[in-house]
Amino acid sequence: MSRADSDVIVRAADLSRTFAAASAPVHALRGVSLEVRRGEKVALLGRSGSGKSSLLNILGGLDRPTSGSVHVAGLDLTRLTAVQLAHYRSTIVGMIFQSFHLIAARTALQNVELPMVFNGRKPRDRRDAARQALEAVGLSERMRHRPGELSGGERQRVAIARALVNHPEILLADEPTGNLDTATAAEIFDILEENCRRGGVTLLLVTHDEELARRRVDRVLRMQDGRLS
Amino acid sequence: MRAADVLRLAFAALYQQKVRTSLTTLGVAVGTLVLFLSLSIGIGVREAVLYQIRRHDDLRKVEIRSGSGKVEEHIPPGEVEVKGEMSDAKRKRLHDRLVNRWINKxxxxxxxxxxxxxxxxxxxxxxxxxxxxxxxxxxxxxxxxxxxxxxxxxxxxxxxxxxxxxxxxxxxxxxxxxxxxxxxxxxxxxxxxxxxxxxxxxxxxxxxxxxxxxxxxxxxxxxxxxxxxxxxxxxxxxxxxxxxxxxxxxxxxxxxxxxxxxxxxxxxxxxxxxxxxxxxxxxxxxxxxxxxxxxxxxxxxxxxxxxxxxxxxxxxxxxxxxxxxxxxxxxxxxxxxxxxxxxxxxxxxxxxxxxxxxxxxxxxxxxxVEFAERLQTNVMLLTLAMSFIAFVALLVAALGITNTLVMSVLERTHEIGVMKAVGARDRHVLLLFLVEGMLVGLLGSGLGLLCGWLASFPGDAVARSLMERQSDVHVDQSLFAFPLWLTLGVPLFATLVTTLAALYPARRAAKVNPIEALRHE
Known part of the structure; x- marks a missing residue:
């Protein structure tokens, strides 16, 4: 992918992902193609098992497609080495999850610092950046708390701070409000939206809240049986 | 990833499991203690003995006595000749008696x-x-x-x-x-x-x-x-x-x-x-x-x-x-x-x-010289035997570490998944677990060394009193020696063993699949 095409941040073509299983192979993705423009907010709707998470994992650099091509921010993810992929995860992409995936034994601040630990940032820089990120999600008062001492909404805010602390180009959110009540979900979505807008971050949101998706995003994609419809 | 961060994360992980870490560390400490003491006393006794002998230049002395050489060359041949038919063995026995009688006479x-x-x-x-x-x-x-x-x-x-x-x-x-x-x-x-x-x-x-x-x-x-x-x-x-x-x-x-x-x-x-x-x-x-x-x-x-x-x-x-x-x-x-x-x-x-x-x-x-050589060999064999036991103790402790860390990998699968998801490389995860093993080794062997050093004082007194009661030998210096190579070498060795013990769990941790790990909560 050429740099001239910088308007497009995600370009996937004919992606498929097959998992070997005992009985029969599971086809999670069956030839998915999509493009996402820089700064766009895209919602991915679909029932569970439709392949949304598989697509997100590939885009997040946690998994590789069985076939097809995928470029994110100009990088051919299928060609990156494991080390380059790890670097990609910590710099280009941020991810948040339905169940937050915070480390229970570490404080909010330490959790947000973690991505920077692995790319070797200086402790002081790291701490400042983490503080700023937590302030940006409105958690400046709870930095020293461990996840167990925070509410669901607060935990997701920590996760958002962690996902954005390295200033990624794209944020992948896998049902970020799925575990939250409606009011909190709206609040979290506000924070997501605000932060993405401010940082010019592209948002790819997996959800099954059709109402939320329709109101808040630029484009809605639907997924069924491993295909985009 | 910075070295200080590796240490900090490894420490944090160990600190989280205080009881388990303490017990594992104690195991290493015991192994190190025994290894350290057995080598220390082996070297100490050897040095004490050599010092004792060397002090009066005794190892440079050869005592000579007027020789008897081959006695039979000085006996007129006819006097000890055995006559008659018999086996060679019997002839030899009788001959020896005749020689004895000649010497008596x-x-x-x-x-x-x-x-x-x-x-x-x-x-x-x-x-x-x-x-x-x-x-x-x-x-x-x-x-x-x-x-x-x-x-x-x-x-x-x-x-x-x-x-x-x-x-x-x-x-x-x-x-x-x-x-x-x-x-x-x-x-x-x-x-x-x-x-x-x-x-x-x-x-x-x-x-x-x-x-x-x-x-x-x-x-x-x-x-x-x-x-x-x-x-x-x-x-x-x-x-x-x-x-x-x-x-x-x-x-x-x-x-x-x-x-x-x-x-x-x-x-x-x-x-x-x-x-x-x-x-x-x-x-x-x-x-x-x-x-x-x-x-x-x-x-x-x-x-x-x-x-x-x-x-x-x-x-x-x-x-x-x-x-x-x-x-x-x-x-x-x-x-x-x-x-x-x-x-x-x-x-x-x-x-x-x-x-x-x-x-x-x-x-x-x-x-x-021969006596000293034999003595040194004996002391060395004894030291080897004791060190072997100590080595086994250390090995058991190392297995304890492997076990602890394997458990730890299972328990922390989710954490490993999170770390990988936010950018940790396989090597980072490997390093974290290796360093955990190393830290247990360092702590345990440090503790063992300290205990060994403390135990050497009463140990020396007991060994010395036993020795003096039994053999009349007065020893001036301590029977425990702490040469630098031993004081540094034993903890280094123990740490090496524990780090190696962490290799298997560390590899398992590094291979954790982040997607599966994140499902594992």
């Missing part, structure tokens, strides 16, 4: 006497620093009116062990000084008991007399079960007279000529042929009492050399030059030479060479 043939010339010859050998003969003799020491039978020994000016027991006066300053050092016991026999009397003896002249040849009159006393040393001069004179008249008395006995001959042979005395032919004359010297020696005590430093062990009870110590001139006045001694001498070799490494050469010329030799 004729005395042990001194084939290679340690004569003065031979000592001189050995002095010229390469690597030989000095040859000090030991003159041991029995004579009579008289101060004023009082005479006592004494054992006299020779000593050099440089002599250290005996000199350490001086209680009054001084040691000789020259090898040919006409002076002696006497034992406090001899002074006591002479009637001088108090410190004042002992000091009063210094500077006085005493007379030392040696008989050449056998003192037949005194020997006669043993017939009546009397101790020759009890004889007073009057008794001695009478006995002398009786001995001189014996041949005449014999004629009056009712004996056949054959019996008479046998009796004469008997009266000619024991088997020392030269001694027998020698007229009994007196060698005598006047010597000044230079110093007084106390008897040996428990805890006195000891020399390992056998020659030196002859000395502790000696009543009279003569400078070696003086002793030699008196000794050699006896023609029999001049020919047969001394019993023993000490050869000082320039370096321990050459002792074997000199010892071999001594044997090659038919002299007997004894050196501590």
């Amino acid at each position: 004729n005395g042990y043939p001194a084939t290679t006497p340690l004569a003065v010339e031979r000592l001189q010859e050995i002095r010229e050998w390469p690597h030989v620093e000095s040859v000090t003969p030991l003159y041991i003799n029995f004579g009579r020491a008289t101060l004023g009116e009082k005479g006592e039978d004494v054992q006299t020994v020779s000593a050099t000016v440089a002599e250290k062990l005996l000199r350490g027991r001086l209680v009054a006066g001084a040691w000789f300053a020259a090898e040919d000084e006409r002076s002696v050092v006497v034992s406090e016991y001899l002074l006591y026999l002479w009637g001088m008991a108090s410190d004042e009397e002992v000091r009063g003896a210094l500077g006085r002249k005493m007379r030392l007399e040696y008989h050449t040849g056998a003192n037949k009159p005194l020997m006669l006393m043993s017939l009546f079960g009397l101790d020759a040393s009890m004889a007073d001069p009057e008794q001695e004179r009478v006995l002398q007279k009786v001995v001189q008249r014996l041949p005449e008395v014999m004629k009056k006995l009712d004996l056949t000529p054959k019996e008479m001959e046998a009796l004469r042979r008997t009266l000619q005395g024991p088997t020392l042929p030269k001694m027998r032919q020698q007229p009994d004359h007196l060698i005598s010297a006047e010597l000044m009492i230079a110093g007084v020696l106390r008897g040996p005590e428990k805890g006195d430093p000891q020399g390992g050399s056998m020659v030196e062990r002859f000395r502790p009870d000696a009543d009279l110590i003569l400078p070696v030059g003086t002793a030699q001139s008196l000794f050699l006045q006896n023609p029999y001694h001049a020919e047969r030479g001394v019993e023993a001498a000490t050869v000082l070799v320039d370096d321990e490494a050459h002792v074997k060479e000199v010892a071999n050469r001594v044997e090659a010329i038919g002299l007997g030799q004894y050196s501590l």
Whole structure:
């Protein structure tokens, strides 16, 4: 992918992902193609098992497609080495999850610092950046708390701070409000939206809240049986 | 990823599991403790022993004795020949008996006497620093009116062990000084008991007399079960007279000529042929009492050399030059030479060479080198055995670490997944777990080292008291040695083992699939 095409941040073509299983192979993705423009907010709707998470994992650099091509921010993810992929995860992409995936034994601040630990940032820089990120999600008062001492909404805010602390180009959110009540979900979505807008971050949101998706995003994609419809 | 962060994360993970970490660390500490102590005492004992031996140059000494060589070469062949038909084994057995009987009858043939010339010859050998003969003799020491039978020994000016027991006066300053050092016991026999009397003896002249040849009159006393040393001069004179008249008395006995001959042979005395032919004359010297020696005590430093062990009870110590001139006045001694001498070799490494050469010329030799080597081997074997046990203990502790970390990987799968999701490389995860193993090793071995060092003090006291109670050996330094290589090497080794023990769980952790791990909550 050429740099001239910088308007497009995600370009996937004919992606498929097959998992070997005992009985029969599971086809999670069956030839998915999509493009996402820089700064766009895209919602991915679909029932569970439709392949949304598989697509997100590939885009997040946690998994590789069985076939097809995928470029994110100009990088051919299928060609990156494991080390380059790890670097990609910590710099280009941020991810948040339905169940937050915070480390229970570490404080909010330490959790947000973690991505920077692995790319070797200086402790002081790291701490400042983490503080700023937590302030940006409105958690400046709870930095020293461990996840167990925070509410669901607060935990997701920590996760958002962690996902954005390295200033990624794209944020992948896998049902970020799925575990939250409606009011909190709206609040979290506000924070997501605000932060993405401010940082010019592209948002790819997996959800099954059709109402939320329709109101808040630029484009809605639907997924069924491993295909985009 | 920064090294400090690796350490911080590894520490945090260990700190989270305080009990488990403590127990694992304790395991490593015990293994290290045992390994450290067993090596430490092994080295310590070895050093203490070597120090003990080296202190008096004992490892550089070769004791030589007049050799007997091959006895049979000195027996006329016909005398020990076994006649008749029999197996070779039987012939050998009978032959050995005949040889023994010949020796009983004729005395042990001194084939290679340690004569003065031979000592001189050995002095010229390469690597030989000095040859000090030991003159041991029995004579009579008289101060004023009082005479006592004494054992006299020779000593050099440089002599250290005996000199350490001086209680009054001084040691000789020259090898040919006409002076002696006497034992406090001899002074006591002479009637001088108090410190004042002992000091009063210094500077006085005493007379030392040696008989050449056998003192037949005194020997006669043993017939009546009397101790020759009890004889007073009057008794001695009478006995002398009786001995001189014996041949005449014999004629009056009712004996056949054959019996008479046998009796004469008997009266000619024991088997020392030269001694027998020698007229009994007196060698005598006047010597000044230079110093007084106390008897040996428990805890006195000891020399390992056998020659030196002859000395502790000696009543009279003569400078070696003086002793030699008196000794050699006896023609029999001049020919047969001394019993023993000490050869000082320039370096321990050459002792074997000199010892071999001594044997090659038919002299007997004894050196501590072999003993020291054997001792070192024994200590080393013991240390090895103990270290092996310690090593097993450490291995068990290492398995404990592997187990703990494998559990930890299972428990922290989710955490590993999160770390990978936010950018941790496989190598980072591997490193984290390896460092956890390393930290347990460092902490445990540090603790073990500290405990070992603390335990060495009471341990040393116990071992020392046991040793002193059993063997009379007094050891000055600690039986536990802590050379730098050991103090650093043991914890390093323990840490290496624990780090290796972490390798398997660390690899498993590194291979965790983040997607699966994130599902694992």
